[in-house]
Amino acid sequence: MALTLYVDTARWRAHQQQVLQQFPGLVPVCKGNGYGFGHERLADEATRLGSDLLAVGTTYEAARIKDYFSGDLLVLTPFRHGEEPVPLPDRAIRSVSSVQGLGGLAGARVVVEVMSSMKRHGVTPEELPMLASAIENVRLEGFAIHLPLDRTDGTDAVDEVIGWMDRLRNARLPLHTMFVSHLKADELHRLQAQFPQTRFRARIGTRLWLGDHDATEYRGAVLDVTRVAKGDRFGYRQQKAASDGYLVVVAGGTSHGVGLEAPKALHGMMPRAKGVARAGLATVNRNLSPYVWSGKQRWFAEPPHMQVSILFVPSDAPEPKVGEELVAHLRHTTTQFDRLVDR
Known part of the structure; x- marks a missing residue:
C-alpha cells in the first residue's frame, strides 16, 4: 500500500521530444527532488534525449548524479568563496556570478551568469571591464542569463537578452555560447537568427518534465x-x-x-x-x-x-x-x- 506516481511513459516521452524539437540543443535541468521523478530517473531520460549536458542545482546534487549521467554537469548555484569543497569530476561546470568568484576557480570550467531583471545574482554591467582579464584563468564555457517568468511591465525578454549581448560584445568578450532560461521557442529563434555566431542553449526543467499534466x-x-x-x-x-x-x-x-x-x-x-x-x-x-x-x-x-x-x-x-x-x-x-x- 503506497503513494504511487503513475507515468504514461510513451506520452511523457513524446512530450519531451516535442520540447526538444522546439528548443534544439536544450539543456535538461534536474534539481531539487528531480521534479518529482528523482535524479536517477531524469539522468536516464536526459541520456535518452541524447543530451551532452545536464544542469543540476547544487554541487551536492552533481556529486550524487555524476554516477548516473556520463555527460557534462552544469551546477546552477553560483560558486561562493568559502563554500564546502565537494569533489567533482572535470566534466562539472561551475556557474559564477561575480568577478571575485572567478578568482577562486582557476583552471575550472565556468559559465558566467549576468544580472537580469530578476535581480537575483549575476555580473553587472559595471563589472564587465574587469571580466576580460578575470576569465583568462578559467575555461569559459559561455555566458548565461536567467529571465523572469512574468513581465508585468510589458518589456520584451528578447530585448533584454539583446541588451546583454551588445554589452558583452562591446566589452570584447567571447560570445560563442549563451545559456538562457524562461524564453519561448519563437523568442529563442529570433535571437538565434540575429546572432548566428552564438549558440543559444535553453535550460529547461518544468516545461520538459512537467509540461504534459x-x-x-x-x-x-x-x-x-x-x-x-x-x-x-x-x-x-x-x-x-x-x-x-x-x-x-x-x-x-x-x-x-x-x-x-x-x-x-x-x-x-x-x-x-x-x-x-x-x-x-x-x-x-x-x-x-x-x-x-x-x-x-x-x-x-x-x-x-x-x-x-x-x-x-x-x-x-x-x-x-x-x-x-x-x-x-x-x-x-x-x-x-x-x-x-x-x-
Whole structure:
C-alpha cells in the first residue's frame, strides 16, 4: 500500500521530444527532488534525449548524479568563496556570478551568469571591464542569463537578452555560447537568427518534465476505513465528527510532502478571495486535502500524519474500500513517492 506516481511513459516521452524539437540543443535541468521523478530517473531520460549536458542545482546534487549521467554537469548555484569543497569530476561546470568568484576557480570550467531583471545574482554591467582579464584563468564555457517568468511591465525578454549581448560584445568578450532560461521557442529563434555566431542553449526543467499534466498521476492507496457517527471522537486530538461518515486512512503523509504548500503569487480578486476563504476555514480546522474520491476533493479529518493522511468522507458518498486508490493532486517538486509505475 503506497503513494504511487503513475507515468504514461510513451506520452511523457513524446512530450519531451516535442520540447526538444522546439528548443534544439536544450539543456535538461534536474534539481531539487528531480521534479518529482528523482535524479536517477531524469539522468536516464536526459541520456535518452541524447543530451551532452545536464544542469543540476547544487554541487551536492552533481556529486550524487555524476554516477548516473556520463555527460557534462552544469551546477546552477553560483560558486561562493568559502563554500564546502565537494569533489567533482572535470566534466562539472561551475556557474559564477561575480568577478571575485572567478578568482577562486582557476583552471575550472565556468559559465558566467549576468544580472537580469530578476535581480537575483549575476555580473553587472559595471563589472564587465574587469571580466576580460578575470576569465583568462578559467575555461569559459559561455555566458548565461536567467529571465523572469512574468513581465508585468510589458518589456520584451528578447530585448533584454539583446541588451546583454551588445554589452558583452562591446566589452570584447567571447560570445560563442549563451545559456538562457524562461524564453519561448519563437523568442529563442529570433535571437538565434540575429546572432548566428552564438549558440543559444535553453535550460529547461518544468516545461520538459512537467509540461504534459495528463502524462502523470499520483494515487494514494486506501489502508483503512472506519465508519463514524456524528459526535464520535477520533484521531490524535480526539475531535468530534461533524456528521455521519467514514474516516479513510490513505497512503501519503508529511514525509511524502502531503499537506505542504508553497506560497503562490495571486493575481486578481477571485484568487485572492479564495485564498482568504481557505485561510478562514483553516482557523476552524477545515483543510482541504489533495485526495479526490467520488469526483470531489475531500477534507482532511485532521492534519496529515508522517506517512498517512486521514480523510473524512460524508455518508452520502460511496464508502471507499481498502486497496482502492485515490487520485491526489500533488505538486511534483515537493512530493516524494513510495514507488513509480510506468504504464
